[in-house]
Amino acid sequence: MSVDYRKITLDGLWYNNPALVQLLGLCPLLAVTASVVNALGLGIASTLVLVSSNLTVSLFRKLVPETVRLPIFVMIIASFVTAIELVMQALTYELYLILGIFIPLIVTNCAIMGRADAFAVKNPVRASVLDGLMMGVGFSVVLVLLGGLREVLGTGMLFSNMHLLFGEAARNWELTLFADYPGFLFAILPPGAFVGLGLMIALKNVIDGRIEQRRKKEQKPVELTGSKRVRVTG
Amino acid sequence: MSLIRMSSPHVYKANSTANVMRLVLLATLPGITALTVFFGWGTLIQIVWAALLAVAFEAAILKLRRRPLGFYLSDGSAIVTALLLAVAIPPFAPWWVTAVGVFVAIVIAKHLYGGLGQNPFNPAMVAYALLLISFPVEMTRWTSPFVLNGEGWPVASFMDTLGAIFGSVEHIWYDSFTGATPLDELRHRGGLTTEETWRQSLVLSQGIGAWHAVSAAWFMGGIFLLYRKIITWHAPISMLLALAVCATLFYGFDPDSYADPFFHLSTGATMLAAFFIITDPVSSATSNRGRIIFGASIGVLIFIIRTWGNYPDGVAFAVLLLNLAAPFIDLYSQPRSYGHSRANKGRGGKA
Numbered sequence: 001m002s003v004d005y006r007k008i009t010l011d012g013l014w015y016n017n018p019a020l021v022q023l024l025g026l027c028p029l030l031a032v033t034a035s036v037v038n039a040l041g042l043g044i045a046s047t048l049v050l051v052s053s054n055l056t057v058s059l060f061r062k063l064v065p066e067t068v069r070l071p072i073f074v075m076i077i078a079s080f081v082t083a084i085e086l087v088m089q090a091l092t093y094e095l096y097l098i099l100g101i102f103i104p105l106i107v108t109n110c111a112i113m114g115r116a117d118a119f120a121v122k123n124p125v126r127a128s129v130l131d132g133l134m135m136g137v138g139f140s141v142v143l144v145l146l147g148g149l150r151e152v153l154g155t156g157m158l159f160s161n162m163h164l165l166f167g168e169a170a171r172n173w174e175l176t177l178f179a180d181y182p183g184f185l186f187a188i189l190p191p192g193a194f195v196g197l198g199l200m201i202a203l204k205n206v207i208d209g210r211i212e213q214r215r216k217k218e219q220k221p222v223e224l225t226g227s228k229r230v231r232v233t234g
Numbered sequence: 235m236s237l238i239r240m241s242s243p244h245v246y247k248a249n250s251t252a253n254v255m256r257l258v259l260l261a262t263l264p265g266i267t268a269l270t271v272f273f274g275w276g277t278l279i280q281i282v283w284a285a286l287l288a289v290a291f292e293a294a295i296l297k298l299r300r301r302p303l304g305f306y307l308s309d310g311s312a313i314v315t316a317l318l319l320a321v322a323i324p325p326f327a328p329w330w331v332t333a334v335g336v337f338v339a340i341v342i343a344k345h346l347y348g349g350l351g352q353n354p355f356n357p358a359m360v361a362y363a364l365l366l367i368s369f370p371v372e373m374t375r376w377t378s379p380f381v382l383n384g385e386g387w388p389v390a391s392f393m394d395t396l397g398a399i400f401g402s403v404e405h406i407w408y409d410s411f412t413g414a415t416p417l418d419e420l421r422h423r424g425g426l427t428t429e430e431t432w433r434q435s436l437v438l439s440q441g442i443g444a445w446h447a448v449s450a451a452w453f454m455g456g457i458f459l460l461y462r463k464i465i466t467w468h469a470p471i472s473m474l475l476a477l478a479v480c481a482t483l484f485y486g487f488d489p490d491s492y493a494d495p496f497f498h499l500s501t502g503a504t505m506l507a508a509f510f511i512i513t514d515p516v517s518s519a520t521s522n523r524g525r526i527i528f529g530a531s532i533g534v535l536i537f538i539i540r541t542w543g544n545y546p547d548g549v550a551f552a553v554l555l556l557n558l559a560a561p562f563i564d565l566y567s568q569p570r571s572y573g574h575s576r577a578n579k580g581r582g583g584k585a
Binding site for chain 2: 182184186187189191198
């Protein structure tokens with residue numbers, strides 16, 4: 001069976017992006033993206049879980065009975081989340097404290113469950129790992145962009161507190177974009193995340209519309225089908 | 235033959251949107267005059283600035299949406315939104331507070347939902363709530379009525395006010411004329427009884443007249459709108475009545491902890507809300523019975539938020555919550571249509 005790696009990559013990063021198209025994992029997406037460092041921390045953790053759970057699910061896909069697959073996936077995902085949580089506790093303790101409940105809550109991130117059930121359980125190991133990686137990167141990119149947007153609008157700074165993730169060398173990465181900025185609390189609060197995400201989805205739809213128009217002009221029909229969209233949990 | 239289904243109200247009248255908006259603008263004149271008389275030039279400057287911005291944002295977003303500019307700009311709805319927001323913003327608020335508010339009202343709360351007639355929330359109230367949450371310091375620095383400043387009118391000269399709003403004058407200068415509003419004073423009284431607060435606070439004992447006068451002016455504008463049949467009596471009267479009933483109940487039982495009903499009716503944004511905000515034909519309930527439920531719920535919520543909430547005045551939040559509930563109220567308050575024995579209520583009814 002031939003696997004279209006290019007399509008998997010493009011799906012994860014753009015056409016079937018977990019955050020912008022499937023709208024999965026909104027809880028962490030909206031809750032922790034108040035700054036770039038939080039968003040990046042959670043994005044990396046989610047990606048690691050996604051890759052490892054896709055790998056494991058794909059490895060055991062022929063042994064898992066259809067009827068009890070979901071509890072089994074949950075246990076696999078929960079084990080990896082626990083491992084990641086311990087790693088973060090060891091390496092980036094301050095960030096671990098800031099992200100708090102949202103690290104264990106990665107278990108309930110529907111994007112991870114969704115990819116296990118929609119892709120990994122039906123596909124070979126290499127394709128599943130790539131899918132996990134690309135979905136994770138696609139999710140993280142949206143997290144970081146939204147985090148950056150909210151951080152700049154909310155505090156007028158960018159990349160503050162990056163030392164929580166990259167060590168002392170990153171302490172002076174902080175950029176002050178607007179000196180004397182009064183702060184815009186709305187962007188930091190959850191409603192700001194909803195509005196920001198809505199604007200990002202709108203932007204993606206605009207770009208998709210442009211691409212579609214150009215394709216129509218060139219008269220070259222290219223098949224463009226996303227993979228199965230699954231909403232497992234809220 | 236095909237019948238076109240239209241949403242209510244099914245009334246034919248020769249009143250264009252532009253004409254309605256012109257009459258609403260006319261009806262705000264007493265309120266604006268009173269605000270200017272008691273709180274200085276700031277209100278007028280904010281209104282002009284907000285209106286300019288509103289027209290500019292409206293034109294820009296109409297162009298982006300490829301809609302006809304002249305048709306939509308001439309209906310005046312952007313100016314009414316800007317005006318209602320501007321009179322709610324403290325007169326000395328910096329220019330960028332107003333700018334953010336007008337942007338949110340026109341671009342986000344109105345046009346991202348589909349423009350005039352499609353917005354589920356009152357744009358001016360969305361903007362006000364956002365500003366209050368985002369800039370608590372700027373948004374709670376209301377000007378003291380000029381009678382308290384020991385000088386005659388105006389509180390500050392026109393040029394000084396302009397400078398304060400557009401950032402050429404230091405904050406400290408106009409901090410001397412700003413202070414708590416009556417609702418603020420009563421909200422943050424630190425264990426004193428109502429009467430003790432009243433005696434202690436200058437705003438309450440001497441400046442309250444200014445707030446009463448402003449409320450009376452909005453009330454006059456509201457009567458004008460009722461007289462010209464731009465609004466119906468249902469929402470305003472039920473809101474004022476509900477607020478008065480709540481206030482009377484609590485004041486009657488415990489006059490030391492609660493403010494009297496007259497105070498609730500004649501301070502803050504009560505009158506502005508009753509006649510100019512909750513009568514918005516787009517975001518409120520549509521049937522007369524629906525308007526009564528809508529108005530009364532807002533009245534009760536305003537009392538609850540003022541008395542036990544975190545903010546001294548609760549008009550914006552009450553209105554937004556009930557905007558959210560308006561479609562539901564409509565569903566259950568349909569009037570009986572001619573030829574039917576009962577009204578179609580709820581989702582079970584045949585459309």
